[in-house]
Structure formats: structure tokens, C-alpha cells
Amino acid sequence: MSVVSSAAAEGFIQRLPKEIRFYLVHGLDEGLAHERVKAIIRSRIGDDTDPMRLVRLEGDAVARDPGALADEAYAISMFGGERAIWIDAQGRDLMPALEPLFARPLTDCTIVVKAGQLKKGTGLRAAFEASAARASIECYPDDSSTLESLIDAEARAAGLTIAPDARAALAHMVGADRRTTRGEIAKLMLYARGRSEITAEDVEAIVADAAPSNLDQVVDDALLGDLPAVEASLSRFFHEGGDADYLMIRLVARLTLLHRLRVEMDQGRPFEAACQALFVKLPMSARRALAKQAERWTTDSLAERLPAIRQASARVRTDTQLADVLATRALWTLAARRRGARR
Structure with a gap:
């Protein structure tokens, strides 16, 4: 099978195997x-966007008339050359249309299906991951390292540099959706045009907080040990389609981050000075929440919990059937253990 993780996707796409004609691109990050x-x-x-070479189809249309996809896929190009079909799945059952194509190889046409979040082992994802002749490509929200690389690349392309604290602040504010992230970065580059460096003040002035606030609320509630709030925010997060892995x-x-801040604070630095030392630049609401958490946890208690949370994160990533349950258990346990931290 060809299962391509979100982290490996860029390299895979740069060197697409010629023998693979079917691609499923799916995940929580619709923009990515x-x-x-x-x-x-x-x-x-x-x-080339010539409709003779690139055909875009909606999932509704494909589901209504499964045979039409085969007609399109095996049609001979009037002017020769490669063709491509882009299907937006829209949650529809596309298997009646795709299965006949899987059984009869395509020679000059590539089919790419874009879908939202799909559970492993079911439907489209299971079908695409069952054969080496197809590829299933995951698209999960960017982590901080990927975000900072993207920010640096966009700044270089605009002939700018970005200060470390500005980069850290921007990475915190974006990342839930690649399209939104690029839009926010583009706004910032336009705002800073004519200068050599982007500062944290520029970020605060122009970039909207595009990060998923309900996700941060779950994390804040757990780290403050507020069990009723954890229950409510977790329920809302999953009800709105939140991803346990993310x-x-x-x-x-x-x-x-809290552990690094506590180490700085244990050396005698106040919270604000510790943030400056680590180039932590956050919106005011996020800074207030972080300050409360830093007051209520100790360096030792954070060091004790980090390995368990990392292990839980790894289990969530590999056990997709129980991901929501495992994440919920980890958040509840963390919130309960907060009582043992320094108040």
C-alpha cells in the first residue's frame, strides 16, 4: 500500500511514482x-487548466452517475498528452464509480480525490490504502517546525527577514488551515513591504488569531485543572469535528513550553522575563492563560507528566479507532493531576 503521512507528503509529491494513477488526499486541514x-x-x-486536460467533478455528480467517471477517465484526449480528474468527495460514496477503474489500469489519466477527515480502515481510505497502485495522502495541520519553515520561506520570497519573537508569535496564531495560514502570512508581508525585518509588533498589528480557539480552550482547561470545563470544552471540540491527534x-x-518557562522562572526570572528569554509572544488572552498555568505547575510536576502525555499522543496517532477516547482520558488525567502541582 502507499500510505503517505502528512510530514512525508511534500517529498512524495515532488517525486510522484509514475505507476500510481489514483490519489486520495484527505485530512483535517482542508486548505493543505x-x-x-x-x-x-x-x-x-x-x-494547464484547459478543460480538455483537467476535469473537476463534484462528489454528488459522481455518486449520481457512477459510470460517467469511467467514460471520462478512459476518453482519449483530442490533442494527446496527460489528463487529470479532480473529484471533491463531499462525503459521498464514490466506490461504485471508482471500483471499475481500479480493476482496469489507466494509462494517460490521473484521478485525484479530495476528502475531509476519514477514519482509517473505512470507505475511501481503506480502498486507497489497500493497493500499491494507489496513494492515500494525509493532510494534518502544520506543527510549529513546519509553520516556522513556511513563514521563513514566505519572508525570504518577499525579500524580508522575520525576528525570532515575531516568528514564534505568528506560528502560534496560525496553523489550523494551510490556506488561512498563507492568507495571514501574505497580509503580514504586504503590511511590512518596504522594510527589511518583520517585528512582533507587526504581527500583533495585522495578523488575526486564526488558530482554533476551541482547541486552545481544551488545553487551557486541562492545565488549570478545571474538570467540569474540560468536559464541556472537549465535548464541543469533538462535536465540531476536532481531531484528537492535533x-x-x-x-x-x-x-x-510550560516546562521551559518554569525552568527560567526557577532561576529567578518573573513570568514576563521568562517569556522574553524564550521569544514567547502571544495574544493577551493566551498570555494570561499561560501565566496562570505557569503559577500552578512546578518544573518537577511538568517533567513528570510530559513522558506520559507524549506516550498518549503516540497512541492516539496509531490507534485511530480509540483516538478520541485516549485523548479524553489523557486530558482528564492531566486535569486531575494538576492538583498535585504547586498552586
Whole structure:
């Protein structure tokens, strides 16, 4: 099978295997999925948007008339050359249309299906992950390292540099959706045009907080030990389609940051000075929450909990069937253990 993780997707798309004609691009980050679908199609047919070479279909249309997809896929191009079909799944059952194509190889046409979050082992994802002749490409929200690399690349392209604290602040504010992230970065580059460096003040002035606030609320509630609030915010997070893996990534990142802050504070630095030393630049509401958490946890208690939370995060990533349950258990346990931290 060809299962491509979100982290490995960029390299995979740059070197697309010629023998693979079917691609499923799926995940929580709709903007990133859109970007990767375009990259796959560009790799196959270039930037050509001629409707004779690139056909876009909606999931509704494909589900209503499954046979039409085969007619389109096996049609001979009037002018020769590669063709591509882009299907937006829209949650529809596309298997009646795709299964006949899986059984009969395509020679000059590539089919790319874009979908939202899909559970492992079910439906489209199971079908695409069952054969080496197909590829399933995950699209999860960018982690801090990927975000900072993206920010640096966009700044260089605009002929700018970005201060470390500005980069850290921007990475905190964006990341839930690649399209939104690029939009916020583009606004910032336009705002800073004519200068050599982007500062933290620029970020505060122009970038909207595009991060998912309900996700941060879950993390804040758990780290403050507010069990009723954890129950409410977790329920809202999952009801709105929140991803357990992304939640655990955010939790590990927050605990790691808190531990580093506590180390600085144990050396005699007040909270604000510790933030400056670590280039932590956050919106005021996020800074207030972080300050409360730093007051209520000790360096030792954070060091004790971090390995368990990292282990829980790894389990959430690998056990997709129980991911929500495992994440919920980890958040509840963390909130309960907060009582043992310094108040």
C-alpha cells in the first residue's frame, strides 16, 4: 500500500511514482489538502487548466452517475498528452464509480480525490490504502517546525527577514488551515513591504488569531485543572469535528513550553522575563492563560507528566479507532493531576 503521512507528503509529491494513477488526499486541514491536490495535478499536466486536460467533478455528480467517471477517465484526449480528474468527495460514496477503474489500469489519466477527515480502515481510505497502485495522502495541520519553515520561506520570497519573537508569535496564531495560514502570512508581508525585518509588533498589528480557539480552550482547561470545563470544552471540540491527534500535538507543545518557562522562572526570572528569554509572544488572552498555568505547575510536576502525555499522543496517532477516547482520558488525567502541582 502507499500510505503517505502528512510530514512525508511534500517529498512524495515532488517525486510522484509514475505507476500510481489514483490519489486520495484527505485530512483535517482542508486548505493543505487543496494545495496538495493542485501540486499533484501540476506534476502530471503542468499548470494547464484547459478543460480538455483537467476535469473537476463534484462528489454528488459522481455518486449520481457512477459510470460517467469511467467514460471520462478512459476518453482519449483530442490533442494527446496527460489528463487529470479532480473529484471533491463531499462525503459521498464514490466506490461504485471508482471500483471499475481500479480493476482496469489507466494509462494517460490521473484521478485525484479530495476528502475531509476519514477514519482509517473505512470507505475511501481503506480502498486507497489497500493497493500499491494507489496513494492515500494525509493532510494534518502544520506543527510549529513546519509553520516556522513556511513563514521563513514566505519572508525570504518577499525579500524580508522575520525576528525570532515575531516568528514564534505568528506560528502560534496560525496553523489550523494551510490556506488561512498563507492568507495571514501574505497580509503580514504586504503590511511590512518596504522594510527589511518583520517585528512582533507587526504581527500583533495585522495578523488575526486564526488558530482554533476551541482547541486552545481544551488545553487551557486541562492545565488549570478545571474538570467540569474540560468536559464541556472537549465535548464541543469533538462535536465540531476536532481531531484528537492535533489536540494531543498541541497539548505536548504547551507542556513543553510550560516546562521551559518554569525552568527560567526557577532561576529567578518573573513570568514576563521568562517569556522574553524564550521569544514567547502571544495574544493577551493566551498570555494570561499561560501565566496562570505557569503559577500552578512546578518544573518537577511538568517533567513528570510530559513522558506520559507524549506516550498518549503516540497512541492516539496509531490507534485511530480509540483516538478520541485516549485523548479524553489523557486530558482528564492531566486535569486531575494538576492538583498535585504547586498552586
